Amino acid sequence: MAGSAQRPLLFLDVDGPLIPFGSPHPYPLYETDRPELPDATSHPLLPRLDPSHGPRLKALPCEMVWATTWAADANECIAPRLGLPELAVVAWPEPSDADERDERAGLHWKTRTLVGWAAGRPFAWVDDEISDADRAWVAAHHEGRALLHRVDARSGLGDADYRVLGEWLRPG
Structure with missing residues (x-):
């Protein structure tokens, strides 16, 4: 079947990939005069969002999904500034003992949830x-193809x- 249900998922984090941080150098700022967008003063890092990410994404x-601690705020604050539609949002479970064991083993706290969300896709x-x-x-633990792509948070x-x-x- 060639429908969108068969397209790969793209789990997208915000802080680091879309909002760079951690560099000692000043970041370019992308201000907008579009009054329909959320006010950047609500979050001081929003002006770091490069609007060119929207068309590229x-x-x-693929089918994009927010995989970020921004949760639903990503659709309210990030998506409009990038010209993205409202995206599905991964709901993170409450931390558990298994999460602590995973963390000690070096596993990211998002990993199990994303594999479950993908359900083999x-x-x-x-x-x-x-x-x-x-x-x-x-x-x-995942039956389908997977690409885990690390982005440099500084850039x-x-x-x-x-x-x-x-x-x-x-x-x-």
């Missing part, structure tokens, strides 16, 4: 905190990241 052949996960432990766990998503994602997501 929409051009990827191919997915790419873009985050600034992905490790080899996450890649190994996903390889052992955020760049041309090389979009090339990797585009090549992995394209069918064939």
Whole structure:
């Protein structure tokens, strides 16, 4: 079946990939005079969102899902500034003892939830905190294809990241 249900998922983190941080150098700021957008004073990092991410993300052949602690706020604050539609949002469970064991083993707290959310469907996960432990766990526990792509939080998503994602997501 060729419908959107068969397209790979793209789990997208915000802080780091879309809002860069951690560099000693000043970041470019992208102000907007569009009054319909959320006020950037509500979150001081919103002006770091490069609006060119929106068209680049929409051009990827996938179904995007927010995988961020911004939760539903990503649809209210991030999506409009990037020109993205409202996206599905991963709901994070309450921390558990298993999460503590995972953390001690180097597994990111998002990993199990994202694999469960994907339910065997191919997915790419873009985050600034992905490790080899996450890649190994996903390889052992996820039936579908998966790309765990770590982005440098100091620079955020760049041309090389979009090339990797585009090549992995394209069918064939």
